[in-house]
Amino acid sequence: MTEGSRTWAVPGGRVPERSTGAEPENTSYDMLCLLNTGREDASISIWLYYEDKLPVGPYPIEVKAERVRHVRLNDLIDPEAMPLGTEYGILVRSSVPIAVQYWRQDTSRGKAIATAMAMPLD
Amino acid sequence: MTEGSRTWAVPGGRVPERSTGAEPENTSYDMLCLLNTGREDASISIWLYYEDKLPVGPYPIEVKAERVRHVRLNDLIDPEAMPLGTEYGILVRSSVPIAVQYWRQDTSRGKAIATAMAMPLD
Amino acid sequence: MTEGSRTWAVPGGRVPERSTGAEPENTSYDMLCLLNTGREDASISIWLYYEDKLPVGPYPIEVKAERVRHVRLNDLIDPEAMPLGTEYGILVRSSVPIAVQYWRQDTSRGKAIATAMAMPLD
Amino acid sequence: MTEGSRTWAVPGGRVPERSTGAEPENTSYDMLCLLNTGREDASISIWLYYEDKLPVGPYPIEVKAERVRHVRLNDLIDPEAMPLGTEYGILVRSSVPIAVQYWRQDTSRGKAIATAMAMPLD
Numbered sequence: 001m002t003e004g005s006r007t008w009a010v011p012g013g014r015v016p017e018r019s020t021g022a023e024p025e026n027t028s029y030d031m032l033c034l035l036n037t038g039r040e041d042a043s044i045s046i047w048l049y050y051e052d053k054l055p056v057g058p059y060p061i062e063v064k065a066e067r068v069r070h071v072r073l074n075d076l077i078d079p080e081a082m083p084l085g086t087e088y089g090i091l092v093r094s095s096v097p098i099a100v101q102y103w104r105q106d107t108s109r110g111k112a113i114a115t116a117m118a119m120p121l122d
Numbered sequence: 123m124t125e126g127s128r129t130w131a132v133p134g135g136r137v138p139e140r141s142t143g144a145e146p147e148n149t150s151y152d153m154l155c156l157l158n159t160g161r162e163d164a165s166i167s168i169w170l171y172y173e174d175k176l177p178v179g180p181y182p183i184e185v186k187a188e189r190v191r192h193v194r195l196n197d198l199i200d201p202e203a204m205p206l207g208t209e210y211g212i213l214v215r216s217s218v219p220i221a222v223q224y225w226r227q228d229t230s231r232g233k234a235i236a237t238a239m240a241m242p243l244d
Numbered sequence: 245m246t247e248g249s250r251t252w253a254v255p256g257g258r259v260p261e262r263s264t265g266a267e268p269e270n271t272s273y274d275m276l277c278l279l280n281t282g283r284e285d286a287s288i289s290i291w292l293y294y295e296d297k298l299p300v301g302p303y304p305i306e307v308k309a310e311r312v313r314h315v316r317l318n319d320l321i322d323p324e325a326m327p328l329g330t331e332y333g334i335l336v337r338s339s340v341p342i343a344v345q346y347w348r349q350d351t352s353r354g355k356a357i358a359t360a361m362a363m364p365l366d
Numbered sequence: 367m368t369e370g371s372r373t374w375a376v377p378g379g380r381v382p383e384r385s386t387g388a389e390p391e392n393t394s395y396d397m398l399c400l401l402n403t404g405r406e407d408a409s410i411s412i413w414l415y416y417e418d419k420l421p422v423g424p425y426p427i428e429v430k431a432e433r434v435r436h437v438r439l440n441d442l443i444d445p446e447a448m449p450l451g452t453e454y455g456i457l458v459r460s461s462v463p464i465a466v467q468y469w470r471q472d473t474s475r476g477k478a479i480a481t482a483m484a485m486p487l488d
Binding site: 012013014018047049088089091102106112116117119121 | 370391392397399400402403432434464465468476477479483
């Protein structure tokens with residue numbers, strides 16, 4: 001069985017600058033959800049692409065075999081914290097096949113949510 | 123004709139802990155919508171993946187030939203009720219090809235909705 | 245060039261029963277958006293699948309060559325008007341390759357929106 | 367490695383006519399997010415399809431190698447500004463493989479957001 005793909009893209013990232021409501025449940029965020037249904041641990045590298053500078057990465061993430069992991073992009077700080085309110089795209093590379101979903105929560109005015117599966121590139 | 127795939131993934135599950143507004147129309151939920159356009163009944167197993175424990179399942183679901191079925195994840199109780207406010211991912215396996223869509227309704231502040239097709243893995 | 249697929253599925257339909265705000269801009273709806281970028285007109289059949297009765301259709305739709313068409317599911321009346329607040333799934337069959345996107349607008353409490361590409365089945 | 371596809375479709379465009387809240391953060395929009403993870407610049411043509419007239423385009427866009435670009439459809443003016451509140455579909459053609467995501471922000475009543483990956487056609 002195939003458990004997914006090794007390369008995934010999310011072109012439409014931008015963490016809302018503003019949040020309203022009690023923290024942390026109401027903080028605005030962009031999130032990647034990484035599902036590894038296989039029997040091998042996944043070593044994952046996240047690269048962030050910008051409109052006017054070189055890509056930044058890798059942000060290393062590990063997802064153990066038969067586990068899921070939800071990572072807020074605005075929590076990534078090494079090699080570089082992502083600026084809020086800035087357009088970016090995401091490339092995810094994994095050592096083993098995984099599945100990847102993208103979420104945004106925008107609480108700048110009430111709570112708005114949106115999601116899409118990342119686009120498999122291999 | 124192919125009616126879909128037999129294996130589907132949704133990495134980004136998390137049932138909102140809070141609901142506002144009159145029940146049951148306004149209850150927060152995560153939902154799977156399973157469409158069987160074929161002529162054979164589908165025997166479906168749902169597995170839930172977590173960040174820090176073994177996968178839980180199978181949750182058995184049947185979708186008759188030429189029928190659809192909408193299942194709220196928070197209604198699954200056997201083998202184990204899913205905890206609210208907890209990150210999880212979903213793997214769906216079916217005996218015949220089906221199509222699968224994911225929905226979230228979050229009424230923690232007003233009503234927010236989001237949807238994505240599940241990711242076919244075969 | 246391929247302009248898309250001939251068969252598409254949307255498992256997660258349900259037209260919200262309630263609408264708030266001025267009509268028609270704020271009416272709750274489920275919608276299919278059909279894009280025909282090819283040079284031949286598309287003869288399209290929509291079939292609706294339910295949880296507890298036989299599929300209903302075909303609802304015939306034509307989309308001319310190099311045109312788009314947005315169809316609210318709640319406007320379909322022949323062979324049978326769709327009941328509001330009822331779970332259903334959609335199968336779209338086209339005589340030529342097209343692309344299909346699904347939208348929901350839910351104004352039962354403020355305005356909430358969600359979209360997904362339909363799932364290509366061929 | 368494949369970095370995506372050269373042809374993408376978004377059938378469900380319609381820029382909301384109304385916006386509420388402080389500009390420009392709260393302006394309603396439809397947006398395309400174009401990610402070029404490759405080593406060659408991408409020359410991109412956007413075509414807009416309507417319900418009752420010929421397609422309009424090309425709207426030329428360049429996305430440099432290893433860059434992302436977010437383009438609001440309502441900012442496209444040459445060869446023709448897009449009318450608000452009008453149903454349209456989008457075809458994207460690129461000289462090199464890219465990935466494409468679609469976003470809508472609708473602030474006609476509070477803030478609602480929705481997203482989907484564009485549909486790859488090749």
